[in-house]
Amino acid sequence: MNDLKISPREELENFKKGLKKIVNSTFFIILAIFASYTSYYIVDTDEEAVVIRLGKYYKTETAGLHFKLPYLDQIQKIKKSIISNEEFGFRTIMIENKNLEMPPHKTTEKRFKEALMLSGDMKIVDVEWVVQYKVSNPFDYLFKTKSPITNIRAVSESAMRRIVGNRSFSQVSATNREEIVQDVQKIIQENLDRYSSGVQIVSVKLQSVNSYFSFAPALEKQNKALESMKKSISTEELKI
Amino acid sequence: MKKIIFLLALFFSLRSSYYILPEGKLAIITQFGRPVGESPHYNPCFYLKLPFIQVVSFLDKRILDWDGTPKLIPTKENENILVDTTARWKIIDALKYLKTLENQDKALEAIERVVDAATRNVVLKYNRIETIRDLGDENNKELSDVQLKVGREKLTEMIFEIASKELKSEFGIELIDVQLKRIFFENV
Numbered sequence: 001m002n003d004l005k006i007s008p009r010e011e012l013e014n015f016k017k018g019l020k021k022i023v024n025s026t027f028f029i030i031l032a033i034f035a036s037y038t039s040y041y042i043v044d045t046d047e048e049a050v051v052i053r054l055g056k057y058y059k060t061e062t063a064g065l066h067f068k069l070p071y072l073d074q075i076q077k078i079k080k081s082i083i084s085n086e087e088f089g090f091r092t093i094m095i096e097n098k099n100l101e102m103p104p105h106k107t108t109e110k111r112f113k114e115a116l117m118l119s120g121d122m123k124i125v126d127v128e129w130v131v132q133y134k135v136s137n138p139f140d141y142l143f144k145t146k147s148p149i150t151n152i153r154a155v156s157e158s159a160m161r162r163i164v165g166n167r168s169f170s171q172v173s174a175t176n177r178e179e180i181v182q183d184v185q186k187i188i189q190e191n192l193d194r195y196s197s198g199v200q201i202v203s204v205k206l207q208s209v210n211s212y213f214s215f216a217p218a219l220e221k222q223n224k225a226l227e228s229m230k231k232s233i234s235t236e237e238l239k240i
Numbered sequence: 241m242k243k244i245i246f247l248l249a250l251f252f253s254l255r256s257s258y259y260i261l262p263e264g265k266l267a268i269i270t271q272f273g274r275p276v277g278e279s280p281h282y283n284p285c286f287y288l289k290l291p292f293i294q295v296v297s298f299l300d301k302r303i304l305d306w307d308g309t310p311k312l313i314p315t316k317e318n319e320n321i322l323v324d325t326t327a328r329w330k331i332i333d334a335l336k337y338l339k340t341l342e343n344q345d346k347a348l349e350a351i352e353r354v355v356d357a358a359t360r361n362v363v364l365k366y367n368r369i370e371t372i373r374d375l376g377d378e379n380n381k382e383l384s385d386v387q388l389k390v391g392r393e394k395l396t397e398m399i400f401e402i403a404s405k406e407l408k409s410e411f412g413i414e415l416i417d418v419q420l421k422r423i424f425f426e427n428v
Contacts, residue, residue, distance in 0.1 A: 055260040056284040118423065120373045120383045143264035145303040145328075154307070154326040158419040162392055165372040168383055195303050195328060195416060 038070040048080045048138045057139055078138035083202050086152055088160070089115030089128035090207070116212055117161045123169040124212040131156045131188065132202040140198025148197045152188070156204075159187035173209045181206055256291035266301045266334055269294050280334040299337070303330050303416055304344075306351045312426055313360050315368040323371070324422035325359055325399075327351060333412030340411050350411055351403075355418060358402040362395055370395055371423045396420055 006014075043049045043063045051058040052074040068075060089111055096104040119125050133152060135141045141148055163183045164172050172180065185204040192199050261267045261284050269279035271294050281287060282301065289296060310324040329351060331337045341347045363371060366389065373383065375391030390398070396418055404415035 052263060054286045055262040057263055113422070116424065118372050122369070122372070124425075139263075143302060146300060147305055150305050150307075151303075151328065154305070154419060154421060157421050158326070161420075161422065162374065165392060166374050166383075191417070191419075197303075 035070055038068075040065060040067050041075050042066075043077060046079050046081045047077045049075050049077045050138050050142060051075055057143075060138055076138075076142055078135055078141060080135045080138060083132050083134045086131045086133070086149070086156065087128075088131070088153075088156060089126070114157060117164050119164055119169040119172055120166055121168045125164055125169060125172055126208075126210040126212045127160060127164060127172075128207040128209075129156075129160060129184075130205045130207060132205070133199050134202055135198060136200035137196075137198035140196050142198075145195050145197040148192075148199050151192065151195060151197055152199060152201075155188050155191040156184070159184045159191075162187065169211065173211065177206055177209075253291045256289075258286065258288050259296045260286055261298070264300065264302045265298045266331070268297050268299065268334055268338065270297070271295075275335055299331055299334055300344075301331065303328050305329075306348055306355070308352060308355065310422065310424075311356055311359070313363045315363060315371070316366050317368065319368055320426045321363075321368055321371065322422065322424045322426055323359055323363060323420065325355060325418055326421050327355055327403075327418045328416035329407070329413050330416065331412060332408070332414040336412030347411065347413065351407065351413070351415075354406050355399070355403045355415075358399045358406075359418075361402065362398045366390060366395065371420065392420065 041049065042065055043061055045063045047063065049061045049066070051061060051068065053069070054072055058073070090108045091111060092106050093109050094104045095107055115126050115128055117125055117127060131152060145151055163180055167176065167180070181204045185201050188204070189201045192201070259267065261281055263284045265284070267279065267281045267287070269276055269281075269289055271290070276294065280299075306327045306329060308325040308327075310322045312320050313323050314320050329347075337347070341350060367386075369386050370388060370390055371392055373388060373391060374393050375388050399420075400415065400418040403418060407413040407415050
């Protein structure tokens with residue numbers, strides 16, 4: 001019976017001690033969990049991870065499970081094997097067909113400022129092309145230039161204009177397509193290497209080459225058709 | 241309570257006595273507003289500094305872009321053409337850059353001023369065809385009608401040389417390149 005006669009003060013002391021123990025141990029457990037969570041990272045198959053230790057480049061890791069020092073190492077992942085497109089002279093846009101339950105379909109929108117250029121014999125040419133690129137060096141891609149994509153766009157436009165400017169209209173539109181593409185790709189790559197932007201140009205594709213004046217009426221027709229289609233969709237929506 | 245205050249003070253003074261300079265950046269250490277020591281630092285690393293008195297500020301060390309607005313320029317045969325230029329640049333003398341420009345917006349304005357002036361001065365002196373076509377395509381039979389003097393590539397180089405000299409000496413900016421992006425008639 002004596003055991004039960006603990007004074008309230010003692011009881012409180014005991015309770016405090018117990019609480020302290022619990023708080024201490026949970027604190028360490030939380031710390032341990034946190035440390036272990038921040039000490040590993042997973043790199044996917046299409047990625048590469050750049051490891052920055054105390055601000056300085058440390059290494060680049062490929063796919064798999066990797067360990068890092070918490071707080072000291074910083075990881076930046078880059079999708080390296082993915083090929084991206086940049087479109088010039090047009091943009092691919094999606095038009096949704098909600099009420100018909102059809103998948104959205106793609107259409108292109110003209111960008112005249114990019115597409116129109118002058119050939120060597122002073123004719124207006126309408127060129128649409130696509131530049132495909134991928135990251136070749138993740139570290140350079142992240143830390144050598146601020147906006148690699150802006151650079152790709154600027155250099156591609158300049159390169160295509162230069163190559164088209166060196167040829168007559170008939171040379172651009174009929175023959176030498178392969179040669180044009182190769183020359184443009186070479187110029188873009190040379191420039192990007194000079195900036196060490198860590199980008200590799202995979203291919204340049206000429207989508208279309210037209211004389212501007214022959215193309216203009218066709219475009220108008222296409223725009224009208226697009227508009228009437230949009231109208232018809234919206235009226236159908238009203239009916240439902 | 242005293243213990244807590246002491247620990248907090250210790251924490252903040254420790255935190256304030258070092259900095260990490262990350263990749264792609266450069267650091268300038270100022271003491272009461274004046275740059276000190278071996279600053280600016282360009283190497284990414286862990287650095288020590290005096291707590292509270294010395295303040296660190298970072299600038300971008302990477303290659304940056306400038307995209308010009310198209311400008312109407314008369315050529316030698318007095319035909320107006322629209323010229324659109326872009327340039328790549330980076331900071332090489334951080335102290336001069338900060339003294340003369342303060343921030344990146346001012347820097348872009350300065351580049352606009354210098355590159356546009358250089359472009360105008362060069363394009364004025366030549367016929368329109370020189371901004372379109374490169375020199376050295378003499379074996380192209382379809383284009384042998386006009387004889388070029390300099391050509392597009394050389395023209396770009398001339399613009400680059402004038403502009404890069406001025407930007408380097410005045411603002412601590414290194415111009416990486418200038419590209420003539422679009423050249424076009426004014427009325428289209």
